Amino acid sequence: MDKTHAWFSSALAEKGINLTSAQMEQFETYFQLLVEWNEKMNLTGITEREAVYEKHFYDSIALSFYVDMKNVRHIADIGSGAGFPSLPIKICFPHLHVTIVDSLNKRISFLQHIAAELGLSDVSCVHGRAEDIARLPEHRDHYDLVTARAVAKLNVLNEFCLPFARKGGTFAAMKGADPADEIREASTSLRELKGKSASTEAMKLPFEQSERHIILITKIDSTPKKYPRKAGIPLKQPII
Template sequence: MKPLIWFSELLSQHGIALTDEQHRQFDTYHRLLADWNERMNLTGITEREAVYEKHFYDSVSLSFFVDLKEVERMADIGSGAGFPSIPLKICFPQLKVLIVDSLNKRIQFLTHLASELRLSKVECVHGRAEDIARVAEHRDAYDLVTARAVAKLNVLGEFCLPFVKKGGLFAAMKGSDPQEEIREAAASLRELREELVQVHAMKLPHEQSDRHIVLVRKTDATPKKYPRKAGLPIKQPLV
């Protein structure tokens, strides 16, 4: 199937020149996503143009605001069907990627996907973020940690910050304006040793729906008491 011209042209405007192999990887990704989605609920979006815009382009947009060429290790928390980590891994093959998801069926899909796309250095882990963050090899270990449409910022911080190394970045990928969430998360940011860096706004190229990326820098090691046991961060967000 022919590559989508608008997709490659828009990425090239941001310095991402896709090879034929990378185009094939995106095409295979879409095909496998649509195929597996008939057997399990991965996404409500399967039409090709929509997947490329709302999933692939949206995921890769993180690299418009963070220099992924300078990132070695990245973790994607609550990745679902692999967003944003797999599209970013396709575009930036040097990344070492950890994907954490609490649903084993999704991990099975992502493991199969990484194999079919011939992606190396991708580790797919089944488990709750609160539990995996206490594993020594993953704690305070990643240059960049992402989460896309998972939870509110005051909850996401406790999920994600324990994975980020000191001086590293946490990128929360949001839809509508997150200013209210940022205000609600002020106390949790301080408690978890993080500081707001910047909020970037953009629109998807065709649908023109809003997207925001909240960048937070980790200033010190996460206090040992965080994250709290599985389920608590959602039930009792830090305030």
């Protein structure tokens, strides 16, 4: 085991996640494919191996430090890009049924390839805008856990993501620096979209020590019929 795998495995073990050799191989294949495909399309600005393990893999899995994945079966990842955070979480917790929604078909092709190459079952990649997909009966008010990582401001994310969560489910918005201002700005959208702020968890990446925050929101009732609004409107006219 090289030093990157050693610290990664050890850091997760400290959090109660003990990876098998097969899971470590999945992460390494993921890294190699990410770098390979990144030469053909813009997936990430981070390609150095140590940084990918810390800033993409570890950072993604950190969601499971604050959400008990044993109580989660269906997870939706909105605007996942290169598969973060849902695919690293899926590697660690194989029982999860993962749905990834992304508006760019090239990224969907990459994600499908990753899932196939890693042998990940129960991964569905859906091409489309979150506002459109959230209106489909099979996705609306359905998921135990909905995630989004560095996609948009919280008052916009609430409209993108809360319609996917079931009543009693959780929306986890993964952010960088202190999101206190965003949370204040999002109070109206929370009320409108039947969400209630549960907690904001703070952590630092193990080496870079940059701040990360995870905003946990509980869905308290079904999504009102008028939400989400038509594609493009939540970004142009956030609920305030």
